[in-house]
Amino acid sequence: MNAVCDLNHFAKAKFDEPGRQRALDRLKVVDSQAEPPFERIVDLVKTTLNAPICAVTLVDNDRQWFKAFRGLNVDQTPRDVAFCDHAIRAEAPFIVEDATKDARFANNPLVLFEPHIRAYLGIPLKMPDGYIVGTLCVIYQEPKAFSEHEIAILQNFANLVVGELELRTIAFTDGLTNLLSRKAWRDRVEAEIDRAGRYTNAGSILLLDLDHFKSINDTYGHDVGDLVLRKTAEIVNAVLRKHDIVGRLGGEEFAVCVANAPASVGFAVAERLRVQIAALAFPDHPGLSCSASIGVAAFEPGATVDALLKQADEALYEAKRMGRNQVRMGESAALPSWTD
Template sequence: MQEPTIPEDEVARQRDLDQLNIVDTPADPQIDALLRLAQRLFQARTVLVTLLDGDRQWFKGRRGMSLAETPRKISFCAHAIQDEAIMEVPDARLDPRFRDNPLVQGEPYIRFYAGIPLHGPDGYRVGTFCVIDGSPRQLSDEQRQSMRDFARLIDGQFNIQQLRLSLQGLQRELKDARRRALLDPLTQLWNREGLQQMLPGYVRSAQREELLVGFIYADLDRFKAINDDLGHGVGDEVLIEVGQRLSAAIRPQDLAIRLGGEEFGVLALVSSHDQLAVIAERIRQAIRSDRVAIEEHRLQVTISLGTAVMHADDVDEGGELIDLADQALYCAKQAGRDCVMRG
C-alpha cells in the first residue's frame, strides 16, 4: 500500500480547515440531502463528504457508510487532495497504490473510487466529495461534470454552516476534542453530555425571548427486531438514516440528540405546546414517509414521540422536563406506537 504524501502546504491547509470550524459538528441536513441526490444520480453504494484533519479522515456527511472516520494513512481521499482534478480509480485491486489497502482487502471492499477536492475559505484543499462502489466502473463525461457541480455546492454549504455555527456560539463554547466528546459518533448528533452542555444557553435564550423550553423524547418502534433479524450493521444504518431524517425535519435552531440506543431527543424553544407538537408530528411523518433502503432491504420504520414544555425559570438541569417527555413517550407506546403524545 502506498501511503499518501503530506502536502507541502499542510500547515496552511490545516489552518484553513480549522477556520471552517465544522469538524466534529452535528450532521448538516443540506449536505445529507445533497448526498442522497448524489447516491441516486451516480447509482453508487457510497457517497461521502470527507475532511482530512490531522492524522484522520473524518466524514462530514455519508451515505452507505457506517464508519465515522478512518486513519488518514489508508484514506483514498488523502491522495485525491494532492491535485484539483478528479481522482478516479476504476478498480482498486489493480491500482498499486490501493490493492493491498485494508479498505480494499476488507470492509467496505472498495473497488471503484472517484474523488474531487473541497475547499476552505482561503482555497486550500481540505477534503473531498467522493463516490465509492463495490464493483469496478468508470465515470462518464456527464458524471464528471456532476461531480464538479456537487463539489461547488458543498463548498458553498461549508460556508453557510460556518456562519450558522458562529451565530449559535458553538465556535466559542465548544472546541476540538471537547466538541468531539459531545457528539454521537454513529449518527453525528449531539449526545446526552452535549445536551447538558447546550441546555443552559437555550434556557437563557428562552428567558430573554420569553419562550417555553420544549423537549421531544422519541423512540424507534420495534427496533430490536431489526437488529435481531438483520444484524447490528443494518441496525446502525437505520439509526444513521433516522438521525438524518430527524435533523431535516426540525428547525435550524433546534437541537437534535441521540440519547442512546434507539432513543432520540429534540430540544426546542417554542411559544406554545402546540408548536412543539407540530415539530414532533413533522418528525414522525419524516421517519415513516419512505422505507429505509439498506442493501437489498426496504424497511418500514416508525417512531413514537412524547413532548413536554416548561417555563425557562423552572427548567434547572432539565431532568424534570426530560422525564415529563419520557412519560408522554410511554403513553405513545401504550397507545399503539407511531404517534405523538403530550406530557
C-alpha cells in the first residue's frame, strides 16, 4: 500500500454528472471482486478512527456501491438515500455530527433503521481528471464532533484510495486500447459466470480475432496496425451494453462477455461487430481494410472461463477455416451460422 496521491494538486472538481459517471465507468471497478489494498485501508481506518462503520464508496447511476467496507451487512444502497451522494458534490470533507437534527437526513431510512447513522464523515475521492467518483467515509451510531486531526487522518487515507484506484487502472487496462487487460477480463468474467450460475442467468463469450493482421503490420507498419486495434476497440465499446465485459487478450485478439442475455443475443452482437469492423475506412491509407472472425460460446451449467474460451476458440477456428470474416457458434448451441 505505497500509492500516495496529493488531492490538492489535482484538477478542480467538476459536478458534471454524465462526465462523472463516465469517469467512474472508465475505472471498471464497480462490482469488482475484493482487492487487498482496499481491504487493508478500511481495516486501518476502522482501527485508527475507532469507527464502527467505514467504507470505500463508489457512487454509480442509481446506487452507492462499497468497494471495501466494515460494519455493514450489505454491499450497496440506493443512491437517493446515500449520505455519500451529498459528499461527492463538493471537494471539502462532508460532515454530519447528528443526523437526527439535520433536516436533510432526519427522516432518512439509513438513520431511522439499520445502520442507524448518527455521525458521518466523508472525504471525496477526486480523480486526477477532477471528477469525484465516490468517498472514503466513516459512520458512527452516536452523535460525534470530528476534530481537525481526525479529518486530516481520513483525508490521508482517501489519498491512498485514489492512488490505488489509479494503480488498479494501470494494472487492469490495456495501454493501447483502454480495454480490460487479459487478467482483468478473466477476473470480471469469472465473477459474472458465478453470478449467472447462482441466478440461472444466460450469457455468452465472444472471441474475436482480426483477419490477416500480420499482413497489415507488414504492409503498413506497426503504427497503422495499432490504429486498426484502437478503431476495433472503439467499435466494440460502441456496440456493447454497459454491463457487457470486453478485454484485449493479446495481439489482435479480443474477448467479450455478453452478460444476462440468451446466446442468440450474443450471436447477434458478434454479427454486428463483424459487419462494423468490415466497414471500417482508413482514408489516409488507401487499400487498407480489415475484417474479423468471431467464435461464440454460450454459458452452460458448471462451465469455467477456460472451458468457454476453448469452445469459442474452436468456433473461431472454424470461422477462419471457412473463409474468415464470419461468426460461428460453438457446437453446444443450436444456432445457424451467419456469413457474408
